[in-house]
Amino acid sequence: MKSSKTSFIGIIITVIVLVIMVVMSNIGTSQMYMAQTAVSKLFMPLQNGFIYIKNKLTGNDQEISDIENLKNENSGLREENSKLKEQVRELEILKSENNTLKEYVNLKNKYADYETVPANVIERSYSNYDKVIIINAGKNDGIEENMPVISESGLVGRILSVTDKTSKVQTIIDTASTVSATISTSEESILLKGTLADEKNLRATSIPVEASILQGDDVVTSGFGGIFPKGILIGTISQVVNTKNELDRYATVNPATDFSKLETVLVITNQ
Amino acid sequence: MKKVRGTLIIVLIFILLYFFQINFFSWFTIRGVKPNLFVILSLFIGLFAGKKIGGICGIVFGTILDILVGRSIGFTGIILGAIGLLGEIFDKNFSKDSRLTIIFMTAGATILFEICMYVINIIKFKIEVEILAFSILLFVEVIYNVMIVIILYPLMKKIGYYLENIFKNKKLLTRYF
Numbered sequence: 001m002k003s004s005k006t007s008f009i010g011i012i013i014t015v016i017v018l019v020i021m022v023v024m025s026n027i028g029t030s031q032m033y034m035a036q037t038a039v040s041k042l043f044m045p046l047q048n049g050f051i052y053i054k055n056k057l058t059g060n061d062q063e064i065s066d067i068e069n070l071k072n073e074n075s076g077l078r079e080e081n082s083k084l085k086e087q088v089r090e091l092e093i094l095k096s097e098n099n100t101l102k103e104y105v106n107l108k109n110k111y112a113d114y115e116t117v118p119a120n121v122i123e124r125s126y127s128n129y130d131k132v133i134i135i136n137a138g139k140n141d142g143i144e145e146n147m148p149v150i151s152e153s154g155l156v157g158r159i160l161s162v163t164d165k166t167s168k169v170q171t172i173i174d175t176a177s178t179v180s181a182t183i184s185t186s187e188e189s190i191l192l193k194g195t196l197a198d199e200k201n202l203r204a205t206s207i208p209v210e211a212s213i214l215q216g217d218d219v220v221t222s223g224f225g226g227i228f229p230k231g232i233l234i235g236t237i238s239q240v241v242n243t244k245n246e247l248d249r250y251a252t253v254n255p256a257t258d259f260s261k262l263e264t265v266l267v268i269t270n271q
Numbered sequence: 272m273k274k275v276r277g278t279l280i281i282v283l284i285f286i287l288l289y290f291f292q293i294n295f296f297s298w299f300t301i302r303g304v305k306p307n308l309f310v311i312l313s314l315f316i317g318l319f320a321g322k323k324i325g326g327i328c329g330i331v332f333g334t335i336l337d338i339l340v341g342r343s344i345g346f347t348g349i350i351l352g353a354i355g356l357l358g359e360i361f362d363k364n365f366s367k368d369s370r371l372t373i374i375f376m377t378a379g380a381t382i383l384f385e386i387c388m389y390v391i392n393i394i395k396f397k398i399e400v401e402i403l404a405f406s407i408l409l410f411v412e413v414i415y416n417v418m419i420v421i422i423l424y425p426l427m428k429k430i431g432y433y434l435e436n437i438f439k440n441k442k443l444l445t446r447y448f
Contacts (some may be wrong), residue, residue: 007370007425014421022301057401125294125340128304128408129385129392130343168340176342176396198402199303 027037116266131174138165154233154256184218204251277437306415312350314380317358319431322436325355350387377420381413
């Protein structure tokens with residue numbers, strides 16, 4: 001009886017630990033503000049006490065008397081800072097709205113030449129290593145293997161296999177996927193691959209030595225390889241990593257498509 | 272008749288786990304890492320129902336998974352089948368009544384499955400070898416699988432012994448008497 005009770009408590013504890021781990025791992029540090037504040041409130045008085053004693057012992061009394069003046073000055077600066085931050089935020093929102101509208105207009109024009117079949121994502125791969133999705137359009141809708149798949153934001157992947165009513169799509173973030181791309185500003189060719197280390201981003205390799213590649217540059221499909229048409233937005237360069245050997249340098253590309261929230265896609269049926 | 276009932280139970284569990292794995296665990300992740308319920312299922316079938324049933328179920332379930340959501344067809348079935356066979360080897364050498372041995376078995380089976388799948392992917396799709404990233408992913412997945420086994424162990428044991436009575440009845444008699 002006691003053993004079964006202990007076992008039940010063990011299960012409950014494991015469930016709680018599992019839920020906590022999942023929740024903690026899925027929320028950003030910014031959302032941990034409450035917890036951080038609570039912990040800091042708990043520890044700060046103790047920490048201040050230690051600093052006070054330390055200053056007394058080391059004869060830093062002068063510094064302590066200046067603290068009041070500094071505090072006043074600091075609160076004034078904080079107020080000014082928060083007003084400026086608010087203004088910057090408003091400007092950023094306007095800028096991003098403007099960019100989104102521009103992108104939308106550009107994309108509409110860009111994809112107007114293609115015949116597309118809309119589909120919904122109905123399943124995702126169970127594995128941690130494959131990034132394959134299933135869509136609810138297949139052979140009956142005119143879909144064939146290797147057709148490019150796009151979303152409103154950019155490139156999604158290619159059709160891996162089809163059944164009458166469904167299709168398997170290998171996304172560009174899959175570790176087995178390689179996409180030939182060009183940097184929109186310099187027209188230099190690069191290769192984009194999915195990685196295990198960072199499943200939300202792509203790794204750009206084979207960057208020509210003479211190529212100038214900058215953070216924020218757009219990356220689009222090159223049209224080489226015969227699968228993806230030229231000029232489809234893939235993402236933007238988020239980081240450039242320079243190595244001792246220039247041939248090994250690589251960049252991280254943030255895909256334009258948010259794969260975790262991807263629900264609707266378009267399959268390009270003519271190229 | 273009993274064997275048909277046993278098989279039906281296994282199929283129903285697979286369907287249930289499939290929907291859990293695809294829908295629930297696609298967002299209920301630890302740092303984006305999902306558990307692998309099919310490794311646990313194949314191991315438990317092998318452990319309780321024997322290597323024949325375990326092996327067959329592993330192969331069938333793995334092939335179905337490959338057809339439905341896999342990048343290529345065949346390998347998942349082979350490795351899950353091997354885990355099903357491994358279940359009986361574990362059963363002969365360790366006690367399945369001990370939670371600790373079950374935890375080690377689950378961890379071992381998960382490590383075996385994922386390493387094999389990763390090596391196959393490297394060879395077949397020529398993907399880049401990322402030892403560190405793979406190790407971190409594997410570690411989280413093992414922890415996740417072990418936690419699920421700890422939570423579900425009483426239920427699994429009950430269903431497991433029910434299946435054992437159906438599929439391994441004769442073998443039990445010759446082994447102990």
